[in-house]
Amino acid sequence: xxxxxxxxxxxxxxxxxxxxxxxxxxxxxxxxxxxxxxxxxxxxxxxxxxxxxxxxxxxxxxxxxxxxxxxxxxxxxxxxxxxxxxxxxxxxxxxxxxxxxxxxxxxxxxxxxxxxxxxxx
Amino acid sequence: xxxxxxxxxxxxxxxxxxxxxxxxxxxxxxxxxxxxxxxxxxxxxxxxxxxxxxxxxxxxxxxxxxxxxxxxxxxxxxxxxxxxxxxxxxxxxxxxxxxxxxxxxxxxxx
Numbered sequence: 001x002x003x004x005x006x007x008x009x010x011x012x013x014x015x016x017x018x019x020x021x022x023x024x025x026x027x028x029x030x031x032x033x034x035x036x037x038x039x040x041x042x043x044x045x046x047x048x049x050x051x052x053x054x055x056x057x058x059x060x061x062x063x064x065x066x067x068x069x070x071x072x073x074x075x076x077x078x079x080x081x082x083x084x085x086x087x088x089x090x091x092x093x094x095x096x097x098x099x100x101x102x103x104x105x106x107x108x109x110x111x112x113x114x115x116x117x118x119x120x121x
Numbered sequence: 122x123x124x125x126x127x128x129x130x131x132x133x134x135x136x137x138x139x140x141x142x143x144x145x146x147x148x149x150x151x152x153x154x155x156x157x158x159x160x161x162x163x164x165x166x167x168x169x170x171x172x173x174x175x176x177x178x179x180x181x182x183x184x185x186x187x188x189x190x191x192x193x194x195x196x197x198x199x200x201x202x203x204x205x206x207x208x209x210x211x212x213x214x215x216x217x218x219x220x221x222x223x224x225x226x227x228x229x230x231x
Contacts, residue, residue: 035220037166037220037222044123044207044209044222044223044224044225045158045160045166045209045211045222045225046222047211047219047220047221047222050219050220059218059219059220060219061219062217062219095165095166100156100168100171100177101171101172105153105213105220106154106171106213107154107156107168107171107172107211108156108158108166108168108211109168109171109177111165111166111167112165113165114165
């Protein structure tokens, strides 16, 4: 059974940095694009960032561009999101999602359980 | 303000049919595949429809998807109380080079 397990969430002060991880299992991690999606409390889903299967192409929402960095280590089947200059509006549950088509522009067939990031002083 | 526009809420009685619309533009829905997700309270989203109208294995044929021009529609027939959830459309936006979601629609089965 495909599994995605996020970790690294927590409480962080505005302006701080935090790194999230997403460990994948039971599929060929290196063959699929991966995406981060977030959901602020009581709000809808927001696409955050995606990386191609090899990591050579990355994409970002305007709201996080220049502050967040997506990366992956295919040898460890792990996806990362480094978040810098955090703001209160970055408070959300962060999900990692696997591409169903293999491409960064595709749909998401599996999602992690999410990890909560709270930006507050 | 979401790039894709969905109605905030829809409702219908058990056994009835409901449709949820998703409106976008030429850079997103008009030229890319649409997918639909169901999110039950407190859980991660689950894909219902991908590539405009395809159902993953395990998704009942009560759920259907269609696309016309720059709009897409999710249809749910034979409504059940267990279908009460938030529903989101999603696609890629070629101008933004980013994925986009609709604002979400809350389905109430009366």
